[in-house]
Amino acid sequence: MNIFKKLVLILTAVFLAGCDTISSSFLSDSHENTDPPLVQVPQDQPAETPAASGSVSDSAAFSYEGVPAWNGSPFAYINGNEPFFTDQEKGETDSFLSFSGLDALGRCQTAFANLDQAMMPEKEREPIGMIRPSGWHTVRYDDLIEDKYLYNRCHLIGYQLCGENANEKNLITGTRYLNIEGMLPIEDDIAWYLKESGNHCLYRVTPVFIDDEMVARGVLIEAYSIEDHGTGMKMCAFCYNVQPGINIDYKTGDSARAETSPIQSETPSAYTYVVNKKSGKFHRPDCKAINDISEKNKLYSTESREELIAEGYEPCGLCQP
Numbered sequence: 001m002n003i004f005k006k007l008v009l010i011l012t013a014v015f016l017a018g019c020d021t022i023s024s025s026f027l028s029d030s031h032e033n034t035d036p037p038l039v040q041v042p043q044d045q046p047a048e049t050p051a052a053s054g055s056v057s058d059s060a061a062f063s064y065e066g067v068p069a070w071n072g073s074p075f076a077y078i079n080g081n082e083p084f085f086t087d088q089e090k091g092e093t094d095s096f097l098s099f100s101g102l103d104a105l106g107r108c109q110t111a112f113a114n115l116d117q118a119m120m121p122e123k124e125r126e127p128i129g130m131i132r133p134s135g136w137h138t139v140r141y142d143d144l145i146e147d148k149y150l151y152n153r154c155h156l157i158g159y160q161l162c163g164e165n166a167n168e169k170n171l172i173t174g175t176r177y178l179n180i181e182g183m184l185p186i187e188d189d190i191a192w193y194l195k196e197s198g199n200h201c202l203y204r205v206t207p208v209f210i211d212d213e214m215v216a217r218g219v220l221i222e223a224y225s226i227e228d229h230g231t232g233m234k235m236c237a238f239c240y241n242v243q244p245g246i247n248i249d250y251k252t253g254d255s256a257r258a259e260t261s262p263i264q265s266e267t268p269s270a271y272t273y274v275v276n277k278k279s280g281k282f283h284r285p286d287c288k289a290i291n292d293i294s295e296k297n298k299l300y301s302t303e304s305r306e307e308l309i310a311e312g313y314e315p316c317g318l319c320q321p
Helices: 002-030 176-197 288-292 305-310
Strands: 075-077 096-099 111-115 151-155 171-175 201-208 218-225 234-240 246-248 255-257 273-276 281-283 298-301
Touching: 151 176, 171 176, 176 201, 176 218, 176 234, 273 305
Parallel strands: none
Antiparallel strands: 075 234, 096 111, 111 201, 151 171, 201 218, 218 234, 246 255, 273 281, 273 298
């Protein structure tokens, strides 16, 4: 009897062990692929730094063909001044700064950031002359441009906003007009908002190139303040990469005086208006304000009122030409 009981106990233990093995094997097989796969992060992109969303100009949301022709204003509002950010992007609360790589032609692409005051630099900007953006030329028009040089190295995201300086992914060949009249006032507004509010602001700048042209036709600037849902800052604007009185070959970066612009460096025998290079205003020849303009800032034009306005100049409020 004792031998029989021992045999039963041994057989029962073996049976239960086999069931446990079968059960474990079954559970393991049935749940083998239920865990979510690991997300692979590219080695050159930290997981905590969102990548730029790509060139906005390549998406269906924005088309350069829909940009109005330049009419004398340094920028034009696009899409009803509504930026193309997604709802997910508008919900971003962490600061980041991201630059797309150069394309096959060595041209800058989209720069994207969620800015805050902590990202703004405290030291002066250092030289950037070692960077040569696509289409770069060193060329002067002393009598047409106050600072003489046609082209500037234009930051996509301004240094004052992020502290990023001599970065080839953040610098394009832009006219003085684009840099000072178009982009700088927008950057100043963003900087003021960041300092005053302490909030975040999504900011995306996309240079727009046509085909294989080496100089951008302009830049699309989008801005959206996060914490107040766009109440404090919201913008969608295209800044024109043009220079009044100068024709630009965007394919090469070459330039020439506009053939239709008769503005002279010396006083002609007959002229219709006097242009103040510093203020950008034009006056009648008998306007009293002309006496206050230094000779180095005077330009004499035989163009019509409409032509001067089309080139970006403004009529004097005193003589109302």
